[in-house]
Amino acid sequence: MGTAIATGARRWLEPYPVYGSFIDETIGIVARQTRDTVSFAVGSPAQEALRLVGAEELAQAVIARDGARALGYGITEGDPELRDLIAADARARGVNATADQVIVTAGALQAIDLACRLFIRPGDVAVVESPGFTNALSALRNHGARVLEVPADDDGLDVAAAARLLSESAVRAKLFFVVPNFQNPTGATLSATRREMLVALAHDQRAVIVEDDPYRLLRYRGSDLPSLASLAGDVMVIQTGSFSKTFLPGIRVGWAIADPELVRAMAAAKQTMDSSTSSLGQRLVVEFIRRGRFAAHVDALRVLYAEKQARARAALARDFAGTGVGWNDPEGGFYLWVTLPRSASARQLLGAALEEGVAFVPGDAFAIERDNSAALRFSYSSPTPERIDEGVRRLRRAFDRVVT
Numbered sequence: 001m002g003t004a005i006a007t008g009a010r011r012w013l014e015p016y017p018v019y020g021s022f023i024d025e026t027i028g029i030v031a032r033q034t035r036d037t038v039s040f041a042v043g044s045p046a047q048e049a050l051r052l053v054g055a056e057e058l059a060q061a062v063i064a065r066d067g068a069r070a071l072g073y074g075i076t077e078g079d080p081e082l083r084d085l086i087a088a089d090a091r092a093r094g095v096n097a098t099a100d101q102v103i104v105t106a107g108a109l110q111a112i113d114l115a116c117r118l119f120i121r122p123g124d125v126a127v128v129e130s131p132g133f134t135n136a137l138s139a140l141r142n143h144g145a146r147v148l149e150v151p152a153d154d155d156g157l158d159v160a161a162a163a164r165l166l167s168e169s170a171v172r173a174k175l176f177f178v179v180p181n182f183q184n185p186t187g188a189t190l191s192a193t194r195r196e197m198l199v200a201l202a203h204d205q206r207a208v209i210v211e212d213d214p215y216r217l218l219r220y221r222g223s224d225l226p227s228l229a230s231l232a233g234d235v236m237v238i239q240t241g242s243f244s245k246t247f248l249p250g251i252r253v254g255w256a257i258a259d260p261e262l263v264r265a266m267a268a269a270k271q272t273m274d275s276s277t278s279s280l281g282q283r284l285v286v287e288f289i290r291r292g293r294f295a296a297h298v299d300a301l302r303v304l305y306a307e308k309q310a311r312a313r314a315a316l317a318r319d320f321a322g323t324g325v326g327w328n329d330p331e332g333g334f335y336l337w338v339t340l341p342r343s344a345s346a347r348q349l350l351g352a353a354l355e356e357g358v359a360f361v362p363g364d365a366f367a368i369e370r371d372n373s374a375a376l377r378f379s380y381s382s383p384t385p386e387r388i389d390e391g392v393r394r395l396r397r398a399f400d401r402v403v404t
Helices: 007-011 022-031 047-053 055-070 080-092 107-119 134-142 159-169 192-205 260-270 279-290 294-319 346-356 385-402
Strands: 102-105 125-130 146-153 173-178 208-212 237-242 254-257 335-339 375-379
Touching: 022 134, 047 055, 047 294, 055 279, 080 102, 080 254, 080 279, 102 107, 102 260, 107 134, 107 173, 107 208, 107 237, 107 254, 107 260, 125 134, 125 159, 134 146, 134 173, 146 159, 159 173, 159 192, 173 192, 192 208, 279 294, 294 335, 294 385, 346 375, 346 385
Parallel strands: 125 146, 125 173, 173 208, 208 237
Antiparallel strands: 102 254, 237 254, 335 375
């Protein structure tokens, strides 16, 4: 007869620390609320955007045509047709990529984790922007990286500060991680000058750049900038991306573009994780692109999210005038970075906000040691414009309870 797992084993065996993501925890926090809650917490596509896809009819067509091929195990590197499509898109952006330089992953985060498995061992230095993408910070830490947090501003990662910190610390970077377009969490975009500086610094450090670019297509104003991969020269760049923000997040289809030998190594590592990315998810993407719908769909998303961003900024201006609260004006993406009066705590504000029926992610979730306690990430992508207005009104009531 079996017995329960012995909790007494804790006396002599403890697991190593594992780092997760408070961003993802907020999904459960909001779901457990017993009152109506407007969520500015998760960078999730809008429900109306997901409905535009017509996923039910798309899935029926794929299964009717492809049958078992759409529902069985697939090639670890990914569906050949999808790899071709991803490589063709990269070439259109100035990246000299072929299908054998593409691996399809379970979202961009798996691609980031695979890059960590290849290049990070305990004690290796990874340079990140701060505030930065929580999940990537945790992935680096879980692989033993010594994470060097470098300030980011409206022009993205401060590359000069990165060079200075590396010199002062007398260490060499093994990896640079950056979200160059509409960064998570601030929405900032790495300037053209800093992109060139970052490639030069990575060259000097003999380091790899992981360029995570899931928001690239969601530009509402301004002009596209060249990718780091297109500027790389002889610098090693792993470019990661995802269909989660522009198609269907639940199918978990992302990718990495890298040298063929790196793709082979990433595939070997992936085989110890999930063997292959969802065949059905990949075929859904291929079918949508085959039908010629993807470009028009992205155009519609730009209109939708530009309106939501404008609505969020207008609501904040209306309800937080004269409070000392500030926010930025990104040219795209899903996020605003909201700063509170210096003495305020976003973590404390979150408690009151949940009681008022609104959620966000406090700024301290986006750093390891740097102080972002008086800031928060405001994601406007998911709520409707009317819900954005209501959510900001609730946020102001919470602010008045905690700060004033």
